[in-house]
Amino acid sequence: MEERESEEREAKIFEDLCPELMEVVLSRVPLVTRTRLKCVSKSWRHLITSLRHSSPQTTSSGLVIFSKKVEPNVHQSSLIEVRDHQDCNLYDSFRHKFPWLVDSCNGLLLYANKENNNNWTYCISSPLLNQWLILPQRPKSWILVRETIAFDGHNPFKIICFSSQEVDFSAGKVSCQIFLSQTWKWKEDELTLLNSNLLLERECCYMDWFGPSVYSSGRLYWAWCSSMLVFYEDSELFKLVRLPKSKTTKKCTKYPLYLRLWASEGRIHYCEATQEGYCIWIYLNDDDDDEYEWQAKRSIMLDRSIEVVLWVNKTMKARVGEGMIQPCAFNEDLQVLYFQVPPGSIVSYSFETQKMEKVWDYGKPGEDYFMSHVFPFLFNSVNLVSKDMSN
Amino acid sequence: MASAPENEKNASAPEKKTLTLKSMINNEEFVVDEHVALQSVTIKNMVDSDCAGDVIPVPTISGEILALVIEYCKNHANPSASEDDLKKADAGIVAKDIYTLIDLVLAANFLDIKGLLEVTSQKIADSIKDLPHQDVREIFGVENDYTPEEEAAVRAEHDWAFEGFP
Numbered sequence: 001m002e003e004r005e006s007e008e009r010e011a012k013i014f015e016d017l018c019p020e021l022m023e024v025v026l027s028r029v030p031l032v033t034r035t036r037l038k039c040v041s042k043s044w045r046h047l048i049t050s051l052r053h054s055s056p057q058t059t060s061s062g063l064v065i066f067s068k069k070v071e072p073n074v075h076q077s078s079l080i081e082v083r084d085h086q087d088c089n090l091y092d093s094f095r096h097k098f099p100w101l102v103d104s105c106n107g108l109l110l111y112a113n114k115e116n117n118n119n120w121t122y123c124i125s126s127p128l129l130n131q132w133l134i135l136p137q138r139p140k141s142w143i144l145v146r147e148t149i150a151f152d153g154h155n156p157f158k159i160i161c162f163s164s165q166e167v168d169f170s171a172g173k174v175s176c177q178i179f180l181s182q183t184w185k186w187k188e189d190e191l192t193l194l195n196s197n198l199l200l201e202r203e204c205c206y207m208d209w210f211g212p213s214v215y216s217s218g219r220l221y222w223a224w225c226s227s228m229l230v231f232y233e234d235s236e237l238f239k240l241v242r243l244p245k246s247k248t249t250k251k252c253t254k255y256p257l258y259l260r261l262w263a264s265e266g267r268i269h270y271c272e273a274t275q276e277g278y279c280i281w282i283y284l285n286d287d288d289d290d291e292y293e294w295q296a297k298r299s300i301m302l303d304r305s306i307e308v309v310l311w312v313n314k315t316m317k318a319r320v321g322e323g324m325i326q327p328c329a330f331n332e333d334l335q336v337l338y339f340q341v342p343p344g345s346i347v348s349y350s351f352e353t354q355k356m357e358k359v360w361d362y363g364k365p366g367e368d369y370f371m372s373h374v375f376p377f378l379f380n381s382v383n384l385v386s387k388d389m390s391n
Numbered sequence: 392m393a394s395a396p397e398n399e400k401n402a403s404a405p406e407k408k409t410l411t412l413k414s415m416i417n418n419e420e421f422v423v424d425e426h427v428a429l430q431s432v433t434i435k436n437m438v439d440s441d442c443a444g445d446v447i448p449v450p451t452i453s454g455e456i457l458a459l460v461i462e463y464c465k466n467h468a469n470p471s472a473s474e475d476d477l478k479k480a481d482a483g484i485v486a487k488d489i490y491t492l493i494d495l496v497l498a499a500n501f502l503d504i505k506g507l508l509e510v511t512s513q514k515i516a517d518s519i520k521d522l523p524h525q526d527v528r529e530i531f532g533v534e535n536d537y538t539p540e541e542e543a544a545v546r547a548e549h550d551w552a553f554e555g556f557p
Contacts, residue, residue, distance in 0.1 A: 021497070021512075022531075023501055023518055024496075024508065024512045025496070025512045025515050026516070028512055028513050028516035028517075029516045029519065029520050030520055031552075032552045033519070033520040033521070033552075035549045035551075035552035036523075036549070036552045036553060036556065037519075037524050037527055038523050038545055038549055039524040039537070039542055039545050039546050039549075040524050040526065040527055040528045040533050040535070041535055041536050042536050042537065043533075043536075044533065045545060075418075110550075122494045176401065241547075265520075267555075280554075282555040295555055297554045297555040298551065298554045298555075332399065335551075352551060352552075354551070363498075370485075384462060385402050
């Protein structure tokens with residue numbers, strides 16, 4: 001009897017919710033889940049397909065393109081809005097003296113400059129509110145470090161700095177400098193590094209080269225040689241995890257600065273360069289110490305040639321995945337991976353349609369285009385001078 | 392749970408009008424300040440067009456759900472509540488199981504309370520986003536009208552969305 005009642009209740013739910021209210025709910029479900037839910041029933045499939053056409057997925061994450069030396073000692077950052085996987089739009093472009101854009105995290109940008117006395121200085125920026133704040137002098141500011149913003153989009157931010165020179169592999173210690181926005185001060189710390197032995201069996205020569213970081217749920221992730229470095233914000237602890245390898249992995253990429261990690265559906269994804277293109281892996285387990293916590297997700301075969309504008313009026317065919325053509329950003333809302341294609345184009349690859357499209361040109365002859373970097377950027381108006389940031 | 396209008400110190404209106412909302416499912420009655428109840432566009436229309444008597448009957452919404460709706464309206468009618476407070480209060484209201492949330496979204500839709508509709512549907516979306524489609528089908532009581540072959544074909548067509556999904 002009870003079962004029947006609950007069946008009746010359930011049947012009623014869908015009748016009541018369908019379809020306008022169901023549309024309201026489903027439009028808030030991420031693209032990947034929504035696509036999976038096409039398997040629920042024919043009417044759901046129809047509803048989801050029409051929803052996708054009538055109100056395409058929106059996103060507030062875009063790209064920031066940093067170009068070095070657009071004029072002597074003047075550099076430029078451009079914010080690019082993304083409408084869908086084929087359509088980008090210049091939101092704003094601004095020039096600045098700081099010669100390096102070192103990180104972008106949930107609406108904040110971190111710029112660096114090496115002064116004449118060889119000390120590094122930093123400026124944190126919230127570009128949507130045109131706020132630029134110079135940070136106090138970092139301890140040991142003469143050491144070249146990897147600077148990373150840890151910022152969830154609302155609460156105070158931190159900047160984590162460390163250098164591979166300052167890692168004691170046998171003792172499992174990393175000395176690092178951490179800037180806290182609450183106190184507006186740096187602190188120095190010697191933090192524990194778990195599994196540091198992984199870096200002793202290194203096969204990679206680029207000890208200092210970290211790919212762009214990912215900040216997700218209080219953790220920072222970097223790809224570092226053949227390992228992934230994880231920083232746990234709460235416990236202030238580092239851990240190394242071995243990155244997975246497929247049979248056709250490329251031995252050692254010439255350009256280790258490309259994007260290798262991103263977060264999607266709350267999980268870390270790793271993009272491994274292979275002979276054919278890329279293999280995407282998912283980091284499954286963060287909590288126990290199993291060695292192999294990776295699951296292969298998909299391969300992207302990149303034998304498709306795309307046309308790239310080279311200099312003026314000349315085009316060339318380029319194979320994505322070759323040379324300096326490398327991933328630079330991932331858009332979770334659209335499930336699109338962006339590639340930076342020198343000398344100044346951005347190409348998108350949609351996981352949904354498996355199509356590549358050229359979406360942006362930013363290179364001009366004569367510019368120092370090899371020093372251009374593309375980072376993900378979140379259109380989030382962060383107020384750096386509000387109480388939330390400093391208290 | 393019937394509650395009397397609260398006496399706020401800084402209330403500016405000299406006479407406080409109240410409305411009584413009555414759940415037609417279990418006949419529970421709620422006395423609320425008019426300005427609180429008027430956040431519902433449906434009730435506002437009734438009051439504006441003089442269709443509202445002393446007691447406003449609310450069909451298809453249980454007392455339990457109506458209490459949540461009124462809690463939401465009270466929070467949002469308080470002019471001194473900060474955005475942060477409201478966010479926290481909203482999160483508390485929607486911290487419910489999926490079936491309550493579905494009832495709540497239906498109520499928000501019927502009473503036409505935009506903010507409540509938004510937070511509730513977002514919460515439902517968040518609760519189902521990691522579930523296999525079979526579970527979602529069960530929760531919403533949807534009849535599976537695919538043959539196993541058809542379902543497999545739809546799945547294969549959208550293979551990319553299932554990659555790495557258990």
